[in-house]
Amino acid sequence: MSKILIRGAQVLGGEAQDVLIDGETIAEVGTGLSAEGATVIEADGQILLPGLVDLHTHLREPGREDSETVLTGTRAAASGGYTAVFAMANTHPVADTAGVVEQVYRLGQEAGYCDVQPIGAVTVGLEGKKLAELGAMHDSAAGVTVFSDDGKCVDDAVIMRRALEYVKAFGGVVAQHAQEPRLTEGAQMNEGVVSAELGLGGWPAVAEESIIARDVLLAEHVGSRVHICHLSTAGSVEIVRWAKSRGIDVTAEVTPHHLLLTDELVRSYNPVYKVNPPLRTEKDVLALREALADGTIDIVATDHAPHPHEDKDCEWAAAAMGMVGLETALSVVQQTMVETGLLDWAGVAERMSFAPARIGRAKGHGRPVSAGEPANLTLVDPAYRGVVDPADFASRSRNTPYEGRELPGRVTHTFLRGRATVVDGKLA
């Protein structure tokens, strides 16, 4: 492999430096590095980040290849600056055996755009009744470390307790989709002022908060670590903050859309805004931003949820829940966190690369930008302004809530182990 010199990039938003990539690794970081024998990328004014890691992606393969495949999803991920994604288990068949997780893992390696780390189901068929073969999935070639029934909540307290205990044997973590099922029967949107007016079934904040409260207490009781998926309410933030202050080993994620959008948008009845957990209120959005800034919420995860056009081009109640997010995540974080002064770029690197890699134990990702490390890197032009056009997406699905919105920032280059997957904003 050839040498690449990234010249004058602000590493993690700091002083401009040169970074020399040689083969799969970073050879040197410094100033005035020699360009001899290297392809030069002039990166004036650009930010160099460790390759982004998404702990929560839906790739849909196997089973719903009309929405997304491992190939199209990882192309979307690379476009968004990601070098590793964790693929959720709610595929068809469900990723609840070593066979399925190995297949997904292998498809990721073959596609070559981004490392795909499969997430294993906690329970067989996501049914919440019987533990899946968690150990076998961990021992498989996929080396699963994160387990989740995402899309559904592990609502049985005993099953949740056992899962938390069981994965301790191999350093695993259970990622909980916190949604009390009885409290959210028929739920269509956040329960509150807007749902009252629109006559749509309410998804109350307490349905999320009560599960989080229970799970942090369970994690404390059995001495395990638990990860909370897509935290969406101000109350959830308070509970996680309390749990951390008490020393409980809990981590939490927030999605870009919960950092920017509110349930006021549902007034349009446009199903592009239908997502689970639902868009909440302005007060929640501000609390989530604060919590991400102060570290109560550890990471940003996309919950990239591709759906084909016909599943959204219908009345609200019939529409599928979810939004695509891989290609817009960094821009939304720049707008909501960096440009508001809540977070600097080093903070972005922590929440979108270092921490998610740590939580998921992703090898070779979320590493410092320094000599000898794997060259998983993302170069961002923060000055760029553009209007989101879903026609440009690499994802097979176009269900973005940002169509027609102006968002800042653009990923110009992504490198996966020294190989460019994105060059000048285009897939390589």
Place this chain on the structure above:
Amino acid sequence: MMRHLISAADLTRDDAVQILDTAEEMARVADRPIKKLPTLRGRTICNLFFEDSTRTRISFEAAEKRLSADVINFAAKGSSVSKGESLKDTAQTLEAMGVDAVVIRHSASGAPYRLATSGWIDAPVINAGDGTHQHPTQALLDAFTMRRRLVGRDAGLGQDLAGKRITLVGDVLHSRVARSNVDLLHTLGAEVTLVAPPTLVPVGVETWPCDVSYDLDGVLPKSDAVMMLRVQRERMNAAFFPTEREYSRRYGLDGERMAKMPEHAIVMHPGPMVRGMEITAEVADSDRCTVVEQVTNGVSVRMAVLYLLLGGNESAVSHTRTEENK
């Protein structure tokens, strides 16, 4: 006038009064030997019902026929929400057939709004009830009934319901009738109070332009009209209230309770009435109960809405219509 009628909240005071005044004119047609106007001759209206409601459908159909429109009834039973494509497909079929207006009833809140705003169809859309969201023509016929009874048939022309105190009792949470009525009655200047057990009041109700009370007996003496909402027996199984008897005791309207209302006050019900739980036969059959009039008024109000959305500028009832109503 607006292009569609999706929500009672979209109506201004003047829009609403204009509809009620026009409905009075339409009501006069019903008193004639030939109850028909040529106004919508040559226009095709589709009644698109994804949810059963014989009463509402027949009311719209009668209104359409009295205005000489051609009527297509489309009942998409059972297909409703499980596969969402059906609404769009059906809309596009109707568009291709050149319908001039669509009256839609749907079990999903927001379906008429989607139909009107998604570019699937160009024709005006009239909401005949969507999920637990809105039922604007029901609110209009209720307001029409109240104006006739509380202000007067002729005296009411041009008037709103300023200062009238209206109480809605029952399952507000699941009621599109309640939502539409709160919006419209507020626009017309009435003071609205909702009375229900707390389990049947939506979270977020505090932003609605009305009061909420859990105590029916306290509200009755201050009510000019009491509207009883339908309470489905299934709600009991979902633990919204303990037993039918307890519900009746606290929120049902019987003769004794009715006697606490002022002399002139009326009792309303959107029908069909289930005698027993929410209203006793004694109340339902009293001359203060307007259920039958509401049905009659429904046709007049729907004629007015169709005429105003579709009729353009010509006079609705050319030989009876006078200048000041134009």
